Amino acid sequence: MVRTHPSICRFCHAGCPILVDVADGRPVRVVGVKDDPMYHGFTCEKGRQLPEQWAHPDRLLQSRKRMPDGSYRPIPSAQAIEEIATKVSEILERHGPRAVATYTGTYSAAHPATHPMLTAWMDAIGSPMRFTSNTIDQPGKSVALALHGTWGAPPHGFAEADTQLLIGANPVVAISGGLPTANPAWHLKRARDRGMKLLVIDPRRTEVAAAAHIHLQPRPGEDPAILAAVLHVITREGLHDKAFVDENVAGYDALYRALEPFTPGLVARRADVPVDDLVRLARTFATSGRGVACAGTGPSMAGPGSTLFEYLVLALNTLGGRWLRAGEPMWNPGVLLPPLSAKAQATPPWQAYGYGEKLRVRDLADAACGLSTAALADEILMEGEGKVRALFSVGGNPVAAWPDQNKTWAAMQALDLNVTIDIKMSATAKVADYVIAPTLPLEVPGTTLLNESLFYYATGFGYPEPYGNYTPAIVSPPAGSDVVEDWELFYGMARQMGLGLVLQPGIGGVADLGGDAGIPLDMQRRPDADELIELLMRDSRIPLDEVKRERGGRILPGEPVRVAPRDPGWTGRLDVGNTEMMRELDALATPQAVAAPAGYDFRMICRRVVGALNSSGRDLPRMQRKPWNPAFMHPRDLEALGLAPGDVAEIRSEHGSILGVVEADRSLRRGLVSMSHSFGDVPGTGKDFRRVGSNTSQLTRVDADYDRYTGMPRMSNVPVRVTPYEG
Numbered sequence: 001m002v003r004t005h006p007s008i009c010r011f012c013h014a015g016c017p018i019l020v021d022v023a024d025g026r027p028v029r030v031v032g033v034k035d036d037p038m039y040h041g042f043t044c045e046k047g048r049q050l051p052e053q054w055a056h057p058d059r060l061l062q063s064r065k066r067m068p069d070g071s072y073r074p075i076p077s078a079q080a081i082e083e084i085a086t087k088v089s090e091i092l093e094r095h096g097p098r099a100v101a102t103y104t105g106t107y108s109a110a111h112p113a114t115h116p117m118l119t120a121w122m123d124a125i126g127s128p129m130r131f132t133s134n135t136i137d138q139p140g141k142s143v144a145l146a147l148h149g150t151w152g153a154p155p156h157g158f159a160e161a162d163t164q165l166l167i168g169a170n171p172v173v174a175i176s177g178g179l180p181t182a183n184p185a186w187h188l189k190r191a192r193d194r195g196m197k198l199l200v201i202d203p204r205r206t207e208v209a210a211a212a213h214i215h216l217q218p219r220p221g222e223d224p225a226i227l228a229a230v231l232h233v234i235t236r237e238g239l240h241d242k243a244f245v246d247e248n249v250a251g252y253d254a255l256y257r258a259l260e261p262f263t264p265g266l267v268a269r270r271a272d273v274p275v276d277d278l279v280r281l282a283r284t285f286a287t288s289g290r291g292v293a294c295a296g297t298g299p300s301m302a303g304p305g306s307t308l309f310e311y312l313v314l315a316l317n318t319l320g321g322r323w324l325r326a327g328e329p330m331w332n333p334g335v336l337l338p339p340l341s342a343k344a345q346a347t348p349p350w351q352a353y354g355y356g357e358k359l360r361v362r363d364l365a366d367a368a369c370g371l372s373t374a375a376l377a378d379e380i381l382m383e384g385e386g387k388v389r390a391l392f393s394v395g396g397n398p399v400a401a402w403p404d405q406n407k408t409w410a411a412m413q414a415l416d417l418n419v420t421i422d423i424k425m426s427a428t429a430k431v432a433d434y435v436i437a438p439t440l441p442l443e444v445p446g447t448t449l450l451n452e453s454l455f456y457y458a459t460g461f462g463y464p465e466p467y468g469n470y471t472p473a474i475v476s477p478p479a480g481s482d483v484v485e486d487w488e489l490f491y492g493m494a495r496q497m498g499l500g501l502v503l504q505p506g507i508g509g510v511a512d513l514g515g516d517a518g519i520p521l522d523m524q525r526r527p528d529a530d531e532l533i534e535l536l537m538r539d540s541r542i543p544l545d546e547v548k549r550e551r552g553g554r555i556l557p558g559e560p561v562r563v564a565p566r567d568p569g570w571t572g573r574l575d576v577g578n579t580e581m582m583r584e585l586d587a588l589a590t591p592q593a594v595a596a597p598a599g600y601d602f603r604m605i606c607r608r609v610v611g612a613l614n615s616s617g618r619d620l621p622r623m624q625r626k627p628w629n630p631a632f633m634h635p636r637d638l639e640a641l642g643l644a645p646g647d648v649a650e651i652r653s654e655h656g657s658i659l660g661v662v663e664a665d666r667s668l669r670r671g672l673v674s675m676s677h678s679f680g681d682v683p684g685t686g687k688d689f690r691r692v693g694s695n696t697s698q699l700t701r702v703d704a705d706y707d708r709y710t711g712m713p714r715m716s717n718v719p720v721r722v723t724p725y726e727g
């Protein structure tokens, strides 16, 4: 018998509500929810293949242990957890807590209890060595926010935006920030119908750029200079919100001075864009009323200066006064988040970097974005006091995703204890000592808390209205399987090690939701997922029970909330003239002539495709038309190199080389090779590119061209040489 159950897709972070047909305990079909008030029926090909993912022949239904000969044997999950706890205790005893590190990737967000439980366990063993994929994504966002300060109320909401500026983001494909992640195309169409002007800066005429009022198609890596020119126009023409700046902003004069050299003419030449378009974009953004500037991954990956870039995005929003004022209604006062007491006042900057745990390389330390993941391979490989010897990777795939794949590979082999939680034998699992087999999202309850919390991450993220959803587990894991929920590894180890765990409410990682003191867990009786969700969301603005009663995603406005006026005597100001940032602007104005090495006349840049989510998704049946990541290039560049679509090219950087099947793409500017990341398998399988694709992290290194605040190296905009491959 077929029964249909509502659930939430967690294949990516868009969190689409879905209806799943279940026959004899197996999910068999997924469709969108047509009458959902936020997503309007949207799903993508990945979400519609959750049944295929659930029943995938490569799915791990048992945990695995590596044998001395390198083969893997199934092991009961409880026994694996016991053995791991024993080994980690030995490492802690001999080397201290710094020897134990965690890395959380994409799917650490799939279960709301994963992050809080991992954090509680790391607190209990006293290790500061917590790394996340945030520091190889857009870490400049959090650091810039700390340098700039925060406004006590949200920015302008999307539903009322007259303009929206997207820089290096393609939300129609990535279903990520810049447009509401709940069905971005639907929200974009409605916004354009009501007259919203979309402005896009991207070296490729992307799916979203095709809908833009103005699209600048610059050289990659020039975004900080372009934003400086936009700010140059706005400040010189007096188009900023003077009253807001006078009352709430410090550093205006310093910024004004630092912008001096960034004349539109010079920057237009440098970035190779029409000067009229650049000026028009600045004026349109500054004079069209409401809306915000927001950024995706492109500029963050483009080399050092990604913190400066994100700082300039904030400066652009702040000079435009694009934050809600006293008396204005909150477009999303929160559902599963604790109530936010919005106030029209600035919290001044706080320490953004260089505090807490010091890393042993590149003078890096803790920062608002967390510890630099790009430094973790070095921390594992470098001998001496503080060496990392045990690593827990949770829902991430270091070998596929970290920069400098060969260094990562060496580090993964150098560990005394390498544990990963993964649904399949990922490139990282292939070198792990233990691979813990987890549940899949349909097997556990789901909530919209993560999507809602993204609002704290940056402008252009989160739901435009107070939308909330909770769905229960709808299927059991396949018969005969022995899978655990990701958090159980940490809970189980704590029990074995005699540790007490204290859970912090919220989701950990994305936003520090503050709130009250932690919740000590009962270590005698294993909680279930629903109990944990109730604990984590006990301070939610709309009671979880009320969200559950709705049986599906709903707009739950609750009592209307307006932004309160500032506290009497409050003097806090946002800062747009931070000394370090102004120094970086000065340096940017007089670029050292670091010409790319001779012969490296192309730039490899990043892009996302519908059929892959980082290293996941390519193994689903309806994604397999092309199992590799094509090297997209402009047709005239192909012609000039004597290449035809479908030919193989060698793409070589100063650091390494990969093979790519070239494909013609007129949407690119010339001089680029646009390729998706996290393809390929373990190093040494490069010749297999037609089966698994090629890993662009072979072209990058961690210790060159890194951002000094976040440690994030150049992962895109990499100088490369392209030659026909005669293999």
Ligand SMILES: Nc1nc2c(c(=O)[nH]1)N[C@H]1C(S)=C(S)[C@@H](COP(=O)(O)OP(=O)(O)OC[C@H]3O[C@@H](n4cnc5c(=O)[nH]c(N)nc54)[C@H](O)[C@@H]3O)O[C@H]1N2
Binding pocket: 104, 105, 106, 107, 108, 110, 133, 134, 136, 137, 138, 297, 301, 394, 395, 396, 397, 398, 400, 401, 402, 403, 421, 422, 423, 424, 426, 438, 439, 440, 441, 486, 606, 607, 613, 614, 615, 616, 677, 678, 696, 697, 715, 716
């Ligand atoms: N060169 C280059 N490198 C990049 C990027 C780039 O643009 N260019 N992008 C960067 C970005 S933005 C990010 S966020 C990182 C991503 O970095 P990671 O998060 O480390 O990489 P993913 O490939 O997303 O790893 C996800 C892993 O989780 C497994 N998995 C899938 N479903 C589940 C589940 O339900 N539970 C569990 N426990 N595991 C599951 C998958 O099999 C996969 O192995 O990569 C970064 N790396």
Ligand SMILES: Nc1nc2c(c(=O)[nH]1)N[C@H]1C(S)=C(S)[C@@H](COP(=O)(O)OP(=O)(O)OC[C@H]3O[C@@H](n4cnc5c(=O)[nH]c(N)nc54)[C@H](O)[C@@H]3O)O[C@H]1N2
Binding pocket: 012, 106, 137, 167, 168, 169, 170, 171, 173, 174, 175, 176, 177, 201, 202, 203, 204, 206, 219, 220, 221, 222, 223, 295, 296, 297, 298, 299, 302, 605, 606, 607, 608, 609, 610, 611, 612, 613, 614, 716, 717
């Ligand atoms: N289908 C799918 N969806 C995904 C993912 C996926 O792998 N596949 N990954 C998820 C993750 S982890 C994340 S973080 C988000 C990311 O979401 P987005 O950042 O929106 O991801 P992209 O689609 O890669 O968009 C980045 C854009 O930057 C452009 N770009 C490259 N270099 C530069 C530059 O120097 N300057 C400018 N201005 N633009 C540049 C590229 O051409 C590209 O269009 O997507 C998420 N969603």
Ligand code: SF4
Binding pocket: 009, 010, 011, 012, 013, 014, 015, 016, 042, 043, 044, 045, 046, 047, 048, 175
């Ligand atoms: S966009 Fe993301 S959440 Fe929505 S159906 Fe596709 S994979 Fe699932």
Ligand SMILES: [Mo]
Binding pocket: 133, 137
């Ligand atoms: Mo990401």
